[in-house]
Amino acid sequence: MAAPAIALPAPGRAAAAVERVDALFDAAFGQGLNPLRHLGALGYHFLWICCASGIWIYVGFDTSATGAWASLDAMDRGEWPLGAFARALHRYSADALVVVTLLHLAREAARRHYAAFRRFAWLTGLFALALLFLAGINGYWLAWDQLAQWSLTATIEWLDALPVFDGSLARNVIDDGQVNDRFFSLLIFVHIGLPLALLGALWAHVQRVSPARTAPPRALGWGTAAMLAALCLAKPVALMPAADLAFLPARIPLDWFYLFPHVAMASLGPAGLWAATAAFFAALAALPWATRVPRAPAARVNLANCNGCARCFADCPYDAVVMVARTDGRHHPRQAQVDPMLCAGCGICTGACPSSTPFRRGETLATGIDMPQAAIGELRARLESRTAALTGTPRVVVLGCRWSAPAATLEDASTACVEFLCAAMVPPSFVEYALRAGADGVLLAGCREGDCEFRTGTALAAERLAGARKPALRPSVPRERVRQVHAGITDAAALRAALDDFRAALARLGPRAADHPHPPKRQESRHG
């Protein structure tokens, strides 16, 4: 097995555990529609539903302290069109938002997606999480029922534990006279301001990914919307009696997704809850520095082979490549430039570069943008030597991704494996080159569909092989001899099965050498 020149961190056990959970949902939804692979996008989806339903409620809402409860009660009695449904939708979409956000956090943590080039997204995500909880808890106060009264009082008691307040905030909620319209207006402004701040944080959260996936696949979007609608009809939300600060209800039907901190405070006390909250966020915020996730070497631009075509710029999933004015005096107007702090070291840019074609003449292959840990020239040399060493039939070349199922175990007399940093690091011309070098078929192995370690690699590779994206696999390449397989790090058996199936198909086709006996011919690049 040809390994990259520089060792990179291997996918961890937690990432393997995530894949096993994913497999359960893959069975129902398929890999592409698995909701666990769209948790961030589902978060946006639920947030939009929550905002839309909230605006509808606000139109019919009385913003005074004395009228708020009555206006919501009127909605529940059907005096405002779709009022009760909108209230339920607002509640359940907000709850769903918390669930998918926490799952998103846990999933990314398990896959160690918090360090190096992901640090910014991790930290802004934590900030968004805090805003989400603040906005959600604050929203409960606006109904001004007994649940609102209890939640507001508990929150104020929590804030009052800070020396700067020291009990003074509680004066606002010691009896009904204190909760006046002015104070209530403040609570409403906060419930508008916090979601706006949350939107700002989410905007920042996706600034270093390209393209940001902020909408789930249509089927998943409609499916979750239908689920919420069914839930709203099956279990409308109910107001508690209007707030009365002279009484506390014996039991409160609690929304545990948002209001669990109040319960925690009942056990820990306000200072204990502050300590727990600070420890939770501090621990998560420290993860990028506390754990040693090494930064992969960044891509390097080789100006002598860069014509400024911007395909690397278009395909980089982290916006690490920008196009700038030419600095070497050549006639091309632009050149690629890599920001090492943003670069994931995935090699997708190398796969996108037209100069990466192995058909170029020369003992060493140099491309316009290359990876120090897995130079394209070395990979071509490995491909040539491994393919030449094949003796069995049908001869299969597996172009593997180091973040997916380990392809090394597949190697035998009729199977050669060359490992890339990502399936999309494979220039499509490598596939044709392998076939011309004597392979009967080429299997491109990458992560599970929609689950690329580098976000878009498997999808980009598929588009290039299908000829839908440049650089594309040439139409003259026999498609029946090329196959892409999606196999995660726990899918070694599935990869083996896919190889066996592919080999059987190739055996039926007969040897490739019979219809194309010439060795690959290297040519001067037209792009350099």
Add this chain to the structure above:
Amino acid sequence: MNRPLAWGLQAVLYGAFAAFLGYFSTSPAFAPLPPDHALIRLSLNHAGQRKFPCRTRTAEELAKLAPNMRAAEDCPRERAPVRVSVELDGRSVADIEARPAGLSRDGASVAYRRIPVPAGTHRLRVALADDAAGTFDRVREEAVSLPPGRVLVIDFEPGKGGIVLR
């Protein structure tokens, strides 16, 4: 997996998610107070008396001051902490000393306590001291009936007779 089976599984998973949301959005119910308990909330915002008495300035001292600053008395800004003692049926349930706010300790003293108590009729005694000597010269004592869930607020409002129960 065949398509009808996959759709069935999807329906089960959507249903499970909906059930999860529906249940935990209201359940299990939480009891904010122990059974058969009421709540006393002590909340006050009161400026204690000056910690040190005013002193009449001598003629020499006044002469050293700018003409517009020649106040006859020198009154130190610092205020005394406010002390509050709450007893229920002769048993102390709160004994608070609230320091004045501000860098010079010349602001109001603020205190807040949440005191769950068994429901029923109790003899409540609240005493407050706001001078430097800590003299509990404001006292209110009376029988209070606290049904389960009742929230009794103890406040201090000099304009309404001092210690207020509501």
